[in-house]
Amino acid sequence: MRELRISPAQFETLASGTGGPDAIAILRDGQISKHIAMTLTIMDLARESCSDVWDDLTEAFEVLLAAQRKAPEAVNRFLGLPHIGLWARRCLDRLNEDSTRAAAEVCGLGPIAATAGIIAGLHFDLTLPLRADAVAFPTLGVAHLPGEGPARITHDESGVRMSRGGLSVSVPSGAPGWHGALMLRAGEGDNAIAVEIVDLERSDSDETATLDAATLAAWRELFREAWDLLVRDHPEWVTDLRVGLSAINATSPSRRNEVRNGTARNGFGYFRARFPDNSWSLAETIIHEFQHSKLYALLDLVPLHEMNPEARHFAPWRQDPRPVPGLLQGVYSFIAVTEFWRKRIGIAAGGHRRLANFEFARWRLQVIDAIDALLESGRLSSAGAQFVKTMRATAMEWHDVEVPAEDDRLAQRVVVENRIVWRLANIHPDPAEIRELADAWLAGEQCPLDPAAVSTTLAYDGIRRRFERVCLLQTRLSDPAAFEELCASATARAAADFAGITEADLAYVRDDFSMAARFYADQLESHCEDYESWAGLALSLESHEALTQWPEIVHAVHHQVREAEPRVLASWLRR
Template sequence: MTAAPLSPAAPLPPTDFAELARTGPAPSAMARLDAGLRSRRLLLLKALLIRVQRRRESVDGAVARRFEAAWTLLEQAERTHPRVVRAVLDYPTTGAWLAAALAAPEGPDLDRRLDRLESIAVTAALLAGCPLDLTVSAPGGVFSLTGVGRVRVEDERIRLRTRARTVRLGPEGSRTGHAVLLLADPRAGTLTGLGSGWTPLRTLPGATAVLDDLDPYRVPPDGVGAPPRTATEHARTDACAWSGRWRAARQLLRQVDPARAAEVARVVRTVVPLTASGPRQAPMSATLRAAPGAVLASLPSSARTMAETLVHEIHHSKLAALHEVVPLHRPGRPARHQVGWRSDPRPIAGVLQGAYAHLALTDLWRRAAAADGLPTAWRTGAGQQFERFHDQVGGALAILLESDELTIAGREFVREMNRHHASLDTGRKARG
């Protein structure tokens, strides 16, 4: 597999860089950032292969052989359908798995994580229409197809055979009565399934994003947030409620800011439902730096809350993706700073992340407060939220503008953020 990294000297044109700083959709900039993230992910995958090869004595022999066979299968699929392979490697949980595998200590923990490459490679090969006849591991009788769904059989080994566009899966050694039948369409890069052992991911209405309540790497083992929220299991996900909130939120965004609505559809690849560990926990949302394109959230209480959650979280993903390509701040500084939206002092990276996401929200709230045809409650609430957070973002920007922890690019980014922040205030005064 090959990577084509962006040039470190000039990864983004100045106009794209400025548009990102103003929290604009910037489709051409996001395409460049996506290419940069893909290159980085391929480099990390190669680093994992090198680790396995160099420390072969510390990896279980069967695990190492499966890992190397999966690598070969992934290369085979890439030669025939590179676009399909890119889509599987770009899927958010692939990044979460890579981060976990690279950080895992040698021994059983690493061995267990290395087996994930087998499911990634098999998913890519099936979507690409590659002929297969092999047996794969299925811990706990479950085999995950990345970004597609999962297969459950009463065995920890699954036989997988393809014929034309038909894929049969079932317990190892079975000759008839395979549990699952899949139909592959390499031109569209899709799989559809039949059988009691098959559970597909559900696509959110009017989008390509999926509601992922199946993938084992969708949420870190210890959960997210404090107190931690864990992944909602498939049987407990209210898919109808999630679909309804998603549809209504996108409609609200189209009314307020069509470009922002299109950006949400383009950036969000998966929504991961979270479950609170206690009965009185407040709703929350999050993104993972290793898994851009995934929005982790408890079920929002309304379409308005869902719309705000999506805008907030995609800006965390955008900034994290930009920082990977164009470093905005230097690592390792211990200083902490107080910001209006958090009770705990934040490092400069946290100040920048929070200021950026809330700047996008203040832009949204300003538009919502002035929009015709919106529910009165949201227009009123949006105006109040704008007044509150516009001042808080201004305070965070003052901290950033005075910081010596930013890079040259980071300082220019913050200056452009500050110019956009000032323009929002000008719009407010003009309306007054």
């Protein structure tokens, strides 16, 4: 393999948020080298741990080497795919912790070697030790061969055949027992892209997508529309994605927060996606998740930070404190998301224009704060500091973008709301000092401590946010008619996955803050641990600094003196 080196210009372009096809190709080639090294390590470890399947592994490895010699460029490209990286990572984990499970995992080398042989046009006859009724061949499809014992796969002049017991399967798509890979296709000519639909996070051998026909058709239509949007409005992303994006775990429709988008550490060019609401949200997701892939791959080549697991930083896109590596991942993804919405301001119309204003304004505020936290962390390498400073230079250009005052106000409100809920979930005041405050309140004395001086510890309490209120606000901006229908009908809210929205939330999102404050105060009387209600109350009241700056102090004292009205308690704390 050639030496892989990111040039200073490519490094700066990657740091600014995009990359360019040459830089993405280097990141991809880095994955090829890594996956080959991981496979060699697997073979070394498996020699002792998986002696019962060692002969089969050796046979498969020889086929893989022969395929690489016959068609090095095509096979190396195949070896760089996320299928190989995620399989190799699972193998190494199993080999290091559980040899009984390792054998089943490392036997995945057989289908990988067979696929490489087919790609290379290599003739071979290979044993596949199967422990299930189906076996997946990366990028090709899945063969179903119920039965016991190993299978054999043969590739010669007549094609590819698999046999197990008395069953036989021919590999061409459409043959009985064979299910070809499901694909998402879009674009034409130089803008064409083909992405496999596959679940690569499962450790079993059957990676077939489980989408019904209607859902598959919907995904294909949404992907075409999202890709057309990127080609038309965001061409700077298209070439990079064509080089790097190869697979999506496209999931079925689900309730909000049941399925989350996510990118696997060792799966460059692959991500899991919840069923999208529309084409532009899918386009945003594709850009967001591909950023994670790029940064993970860059980190394999260039160390950007210390490997310190201490989680102590606020990240507005997460509910828990984040270590520097996690915060950097979030910043890098959201710098691209913010750029996406910045550009959409000049393209979208009507309600979507207002939504673009709002999304751009809220992320620009939060990304810059997170960048500054990274620069102040002391955990970045010299290359990492340069990388983050380049991101900051991109972010500072956003200050010149004008956003209508009303949309900017709503964005700032959500930014403050995020911080309030995060502080309630993660910052825990010293119990003795809270008891001192509670005793002073009960005795009718003045507040004895400055809330800013109360000692605290940092630990995530595990309570998850609902985010329904923010989603309802997004609906208010993008589709006012749908918003009014949701406000008027509990049935409509339930159907649209807004069943958790309360009367207080409705008043808050409609800017009826007086009514919202009364409703939230009532909710807290019976559900004093509802952080969403605390945030809603804080933002519905005027001039209650303690509720917005130190909500965890107000909450903790209120827990001791339940009869205290939160707004009165907040005023007392500021005396």
